[in-house]
Amino acid sequence: MTDFRNKYSVLQDFFGHSQFRNGQEQIIDSILAGRDCLGVMPTGAGKSMCYQIPALMFDGITIVVSPLISLMKDQVNSLIQSGVRAAYLNSSLTAAQYEMAISNAARGMYKIIYVAPERLMTGSFLSLASSVKISMLAVDEAHCVSQWGQDFRPSYMKIPEFLGKLPYRPIVSAFTATATAEVKADIIKMLELRDPFTITTGFDRKNLYFGVSHPHDKYSEAVRIVEKYKDNCGIIYCSTRKNVESVCEKLCADGYNASRYHAGLSDEERRKNQDDFIFDRVQVMVATNAFGMGIDKSNVSYVIHYNMPKNIESYYQEAGRAGRDGNEAKCILLYSGQDVATNKFLINNSHDNPDLDDDTLEMIRKRDLMRLKKMTDYCNTNGCLREFILGYFGEKQDKPCQNCSGCLGDFGETEEVDVSVDCQKVLSCIYRLHQRNLSFGAGVIAQILKGSDSEKVKRFDLSTLSTYGIMKDSTQVYIRRLIAFLEADDYITQTSHGDFSVLTLTRRSAEILMDKKTITIRLPKKKPKSETVTKIGRDEVTTFDKELFGRLRAVRSKLATQASLPAYIILTDASLRDMCIKLPKTQTELLNISGVGKSKQERYG
Known part of the structure; x- marks a missing residue:
């Protein structure tokens, strides 16, 4: 069933890592043993490696069902850079490009093919799937199959029908970053997983700082954070298009390199603005939640929520786009009571899915209002914010994290008051x-x-x-x-x-x-006028040569421009930092750098 290489060789040769992260090896072993699986792993934990490594070891093709074009492009570009033959099939391809990709796949040119769920049941794809050996079907963002999940997509419910039309059933693996016990059970049921190996590696992202601020002036507070991290990339999420336009316009007027993203823009402008952010041509992206799902940009240093999201799942997924490279990053939510009213309006007026009956729609509406209540509680809690999030997903924490505004009192402007x-x-x-x-x-x-x-x-x-x-x-x-x-x-x-x-x-x-x-709530704390606002988070200690890091980034930027790829696809900041610490001087030593496999060594060594 597998070829001669072992999983450690594949990990090192293609992806440049010497050891697996928490949970990866158990999932890979289960898949290689021919067992279905469900992996719930936080953003940045390496979910994609769990299906990519078995895919390279199986002798057939692995199909990856993925919801967004941006996700597929990032993943495929990254795989090609690592020496893996991969392709994607979605609406971004012209008819000629799509037919060429199908033809290449039929000739066995690819090991991994990413496909949009809407494409599964098309005649051309079904014909391909019936004529080649499919070793595994991997479902990314698997919570999309559950109507109790925060991103329900009816097209995901076609997956079992697609499997039923194949000459034989391949192994099915499913992955998501955010799933309650209810959603996990729904994924297993809706995807018809057979006796799956299930693992939840933990939802904690220790490198992320969580903060909730109750500012009198949201824009001023947002600018303070952007200014503090002005040399880094960040995302500012707003709940409405109007807020996106307003905040982006103000930032640009104040001299910040910002762009915007929401569903009201043309496809062309959305694509251009997203590329500008991914290629580091702009530092700040102001966006609705239409932006970011599947964006694999590793060097996002902060995520600001200008408005409170509708639920903890969405918040944790969006905040989790910070710090994907493992470096410290800030996730800060700017709360106001008006956010609650706005979200209630959106919940009560946005359920018009033609695939669902009235009773189900009403059930979902009530569930969404309950989730909004939990989100509001998070913004007003007196305790550890990380403890609150982990508890929501059913995970206990032994002690306060000392890396959130609840533990550190970093914003210092709120206190519990009897009202x-x-x-x-x-x-x-x-x-x-x-x-x-x-x-x-x-x-x-x-x-x-x-x-x-x-x-x-x-x-x-x-x-x-x-x-x-x-x-x-x-x-x-x-x-x-x-x-x-x-x-x-x-x-x-x-x-x-x-x-x-x-x-x-x-x-x-x-x-x-x-x-x-x-009744007690958190309210702005009255302070002497002379008192200054405490800085966000902890002082970051750097243990590498900053000048060398800057020079390496310049070289990477040049290589990225020549290849028309985002810089982090060439090498991540984490890899550059590792170089600054280990100072490799030979091609062999370069292979000891995290994230440098044989393909990248040969391309850039």
Whole structure:
């Protein structure tokens, strides 16, 4: 079933590594023994190696089902640089290119073929699959097959149908970075894995620092972080196209080398902007979550979430695009209560999948709202952020990580505050309005509590309410934040009133109004004006020659330009750092550098 090479030779000769990472060897051994498998491994843990090494040892072809064009291009370019015959089949190819790739595959020119799930059931691909020996089908981003996953793609459900049309069933392996127990069970069921070897290597990415900030001015805070890491690449995620445009425009106006990415741009501009970022022509990418899935750029030093994502799965996947080279990187979320309302609107208005019935859509909507609640809890937790994330995925941590804002207090502007009495005031105001058969949105309620003499307050004679002005010493920002928190925790809810949304009490309101429940949230900490903001994270200690590192990067950049490839495909920063430490002087010594296999030694040695 396998050729003469052993797995260690393949690892060293093609990929330039002398030892396997956690979980890789067990998965590879299971696949080589002919067993289906499911691997749940964090971003940067080397999932692709788990199917690429067996693929090179099997005598047939391995088909890799992959969801995004960018992922395939990166993987195939990287494999070719490592001396592996590989190709991809997706919509980026012209008809002539596609037919040529199919023809080459039929003649046995490739060991690994990446294919979009939508292509599996096409006549030309089915004809190819039936005429060649397929040793393994590997499913990347396998959580896409689960309707309980955060990236459900109906096209993934065609995979079992495709397998059923083959002359025989190959080994099936599936891989993902983020999956709860529920999603793992769904992957096994939906892909019809047979007695699979399953492994979860742990979700922890120790090189990532996690931070949550509650800034008064999000843009100023984002600029502070970008400026701190201005010599490095970073991604800023925004929840809406409008925010992407605004933040990118401001950054460019402030002199930063930034670009943008969202679904509203033309295919051509999206492709150009993505390439500019991948090839290091721009330092900062401002994007919606449409950007990044499968982007294998290894030198992203920070990921800023300008808005809170809808769930922990999406957040951890997007944040995980930082530090893929194993170096320290920062993942910082800028939170505001408005993010909760925006996400609720998106959840309640985005489920229009024609492949799902109404009951399933409603179930998914309720599940998404529960996940949003967990995401909101993460942003307001008093404890270790890493502990919170790992706990969400069912993994326990022995002690606080000391590498997050929860442990280090790096942002220093938040503290746990008892807001029980103020919450009672907010709910009482809504109740008093209800007694008059009136209802308003958060803005008017904040005006009443603050004691404003706005036009609406005068028109509806709201100054005669007993709750008018009872929070006159509080800021509008604080009152609106309390309202957002109460809504996020279902003590109040938004309902439609004509063309407007208004706030009403829920059953849970009684817990605060009647049972006097204690409510605490994290709020900006009041500090002396002279006190400065603590720096993000820990001081990074460099143990290699920075000047030599810079010269090596310049050489790599020249080679990348000549080959029309991203620099990290030639060699990663981690490989260059290893060179600076080991200082190889011969071709043989170069093979001892992490990430340098025989093909790269021959190309660049």
